Amino acid sequence: MLPIHQLKELQRKLQDPIDFTQLTGTIKGKPFSFEGRNHLLDVYRDPHPRIVIVAGRQVEKSETVCRKLLYHLYTRPHTTITYTAPRNEQVTRFVNDRFRKAIAESKGKILEHSVDKKRDAKTAIGFSNSSIVYFGSAWSDGDALRGISGDMVFFDEVQDITQTAIEAIEKSVSHSEIRDHELEINGRCFYTGTPKQAGSYYHRVLWGQSDQKKWQVTCVHCGREQFLSMDNIMVENEGTDKERRYFGCLECGGELDRTNGRWVPTKPQNKLYSGYLFSQLNMPWISANQIWRDYMTMDAMTFANEVLGEFYSGSEQPVSIEDVLACTDRNLALKTSSTIPTVMGIDYGSGGKSKTIIHIGHREVIAGKRKLVIDYIENCKIDNHEELVAHIVKLVDRFNVEKIVGDIGYGSYEAQKLFEIFGRMAIACRYVTYQTDPKKREYKGEYTLQVDRTYSMDCLIEMFKRREIVIPYKDPELVEPFFDHYTALELKFSESTTSTGRKLYDHSTPDDAFHSLNYVREGLYEVENRFEWAGVEREDFNSRIFDDIDELPSENDW
Numbered sequence: 415m416l417p418i419h420q421l422k423e424l425q426r427k428l429q430d431p432i433d434f435t436q437l438t439g440t441i442k443g444k445p446f447s448f449e450g451r452n453h454l455l456d457v458y459r460d461p462h463p464r465i466v467i468v469a470g471r472q473v474e475k476s477e478t479v480c481r482k483l484l485y486h487l488y489t490r491p492h493t494t495i496t497y498t499a500p501r502n503e504q505v506t507r508f509v510n511d512r513f514r515k516a517i518a519e520s521k522g523k524i525l526e527h528s529v530d531k532k533r534d535a536k537t538a539i540g541f542s543n544s545s546i547v548y549f550g551s552a553w554s555d556g557d558a559l560r561g562i563s564g565d566m567v568f569f570d571e572v573q574d575i576t577q578t579a580i581e582a583i584e585k586s587v588s589h590s591e592i593r594d595h596e597l598e599i600n601g602r603c604f605y606t607g608t609p610k611q612a613g614s615y616y617h618r619v620l621w622g623q624s625d626q627k628k629w630q631v632t633c634v635h636c637g638r639e640q641f642l643s644m645d646n647i648m649v650e651n652e653g654t655d656k657e658r659r660y661f662g663c664l665e666c667g668g669e670l671d672r673t674n675g676r677w678v679p680t681k682p683q684n685k686l687y688s689g690y691l692f693s694q695l696n697m698p699w700i701s702a703n704q705i706w707r708d709y710m711t712m713d714a715m716t717f718a719n720e721v722l723g724e725f726y727s728g729s730e731q732p733v734s735i736e737d738v739l740a741c742t743d744r745n746l747a748l749k750t751s752s753t754i755p756t757v758m759g760i761d762y763g764s765g766g767k768s769k770t771i772i773h774i775g776h777r778e779v780i781a782g783k784r785k786l787v788i789d790y791i792e793n794c795k796i797d798n799h800e801e802l803v804a805h806i807v808k809l810v811d812r813f814n815v816e817k818i819v820g821d822i823g824y825g826s827y828e829a830q831k832l833f834e835i836f837g838r839m840a841i842a843c844r845y846v847t848y849q850t851d852p853k854k855r856e857y858k859g860e861y862t863l864q865v866d867r868t869y870s871m872d873c874l875i876e877m878f879k880r881r882e883i884v885i886p887y888k889d890p891e892l893v894e895p896f897f898d899h900y901t902a903l904e905l906k907f908s909e910s911t912t913s914t915g916r917k918l919y920d921h922s923t924p925d926d927a928f929h930s931l932n933y934v935r936e937g938l939y940e941v942e943n944r945f946e947w948a949g950v951e952r953e954d955f956n957s958r959i960f961d962d963i964d965e966l967p968s969e970n971d972w
């Protein structure tokens with residue numbers, strides 16, 4: 415038993431989030447340390463009721479959420495907290511790999527003793543002081559989370575949570591006894607994420623109405639204060655094998671100690687949110703060399719978002735996560751077979767990390783609207799051609815598939831095989847550019863259908879926007895991994911000497927599932943319009959595929 419004055423001292427220390435974390439926490443087998451992490455001190459201690467972090471990747475956002483959760487739960491009895499992230503799988507990973515682990519591996523298991531064994535589940539963990547934390551996915555459990563009457567909400571990966579869900583879940587703290595008398599708001603919210611598109615709720619409201627604190631570094635050599643930018647990355651011994659990049663002072667060129675800084679609000683007039691920008695530039699364990707490498711290799715948007723933590727969008731996002739979620743149906747499950755006729759779309763992987771994505775779907779009229787209902791989605795890891803064909807044949811049988819549409823690029827072997835087995839029921843889709851006639855469909859060779867890429871993709875985008883896609887959502891984890899693909903598209907206009915420019919869809923993250931689903935749509939179109947395979951000219955079509963590409967679009971075509 416400790417002497418009373420030491421016990422009092424300990425209790426006092428536990429009231430400070432930094433001391434609490436250092437006294438109780440370990441990470442990767444070592445005591446939790448804030449060394450080289452001066453920027454975290456204010457964030458841990460900030461009493462503001464609405465805190466927003468805008469951050470690059472791998473800058474310890476989730477770890478910060480985990481430690482703040484523990485601090486509040488353990489030091490304030492009867493505290494109810496909600497943790498939410500967009501996807502089910504992200505929530506489960508946080509609970510098991512971070513939160514539950516941090517408790518189990520606390521110093522001397524000190525935090526473990528207070529876990530209420532009767533309330534220690536995947537969805538909620540209770541503590542002996544009557545505090546409780548709920549875990550739920552914002553995409554699929556949003557309704558349940560809004561019903562919790564709590565004191566705090568922690569939003570992780572908030573860039574992927576819709577405005578509607580954020581606002582609904584925030585309401586769960588509106589009756590909290592924690593009250594900020596100056597701002598006259600109840601409860602506390604903590605939002606953290608990595609920026610994506612400019613113009614989002616995260617950008618406009620959460621960050622936009624915050625005081626936007628940035629880390630200002632003071633040069634230890636000359637005293638000059640500066641916010642770090644790519645200009646601070648300097649080079650010594652350039653061109654020699656001792657070449658090295660480092661963070662240098664803009665005034666004197668001396669090497670900067672990036673931990674020697676302070677948070678400075680750049681919009682001090684904004685009081686509603688307390689905002690912090692976590693750029694990788696300010697993380698001392700991320701070297702100038704590494705950032706320089708990323709700068710040279712990443713596309714501009716990814717670099718701005720994931721390294722600098724800045725909102726940036728070179729292009730519009732045609733399908734948003736709101737669009738995808740509006741197409742989900744919680745009462746519907748994916749199927750293992752089908753008695754009614756279906757269509758299969760296949761986007762073949764190039765091997766390695768890129769897998770073959772298969773969608774199966776059918777047409778259904780629901781409440782007077784013609785919809786594409788998804789029956790089955792698979793991220794297929796088979797990369798042996800024969801085995802893949804055998805797998806597809808089995809699916810065709812089980813799902814009563816009446817049309818198969820695959821891509822031609824990586825799937826040329828499979829396309830040939832499937833044609834040999836199924837005849838014209840199995841076709842390959844090749845995207846081309848039909849500048850003057852984007853609706854044109856042209857049959858080439860024995861089993862290839864050519865369509866205009868932008869027009870074809872536009873048709874699926876429209877279906878998402880009009881809620882004409884139905885995504886079974888009874889088991890979120892089966893379908894959520896594909897949502898990033900559906901939303902990966904970026905709208906670009908290619909340079910052009912004419913006034914219009916050409917509309918193109920690009921992507922910087924994988925979009926294979928979008929195309930796999932688009933091939934289902936193309937297949938349905940084929941089935942419903944019963945096209946004749948008329949123009950089977952014996953020509954060398956390969957040399958003519960790109961004939962149309964350089965034609966300029968007519969002003970009316972887009």
Ligand SMILES: Nc1ncnc2c1ncn2[C@@H]1O[C@H](COP(=O)(O)OP(=O)(O)O)[C@@H](O)[C@H]1O
Pocket residue numbers: 441446447448469470471472473474475476477478
């Ligand atoms: N204080 C710390 N000391 C050592 N490692 C840490 C610390 N905080 C986080 N990490 C580790 O750094 C990695 C990235 O942290 P994480 O919170 O997942 O980042 P983010 O959510 O920003 O992507 C994780 O492996 C985590 O365990």
Ligand SMILES: [Mg+2]
Pocket residue numbers: 475476477570
């Ligand atoms: Mg994280």
Ligand SMILES: [Zn+2]
Pocket residue numbers: 633634635636637638663664665666667668
């Ligand atoms: Zn200096």
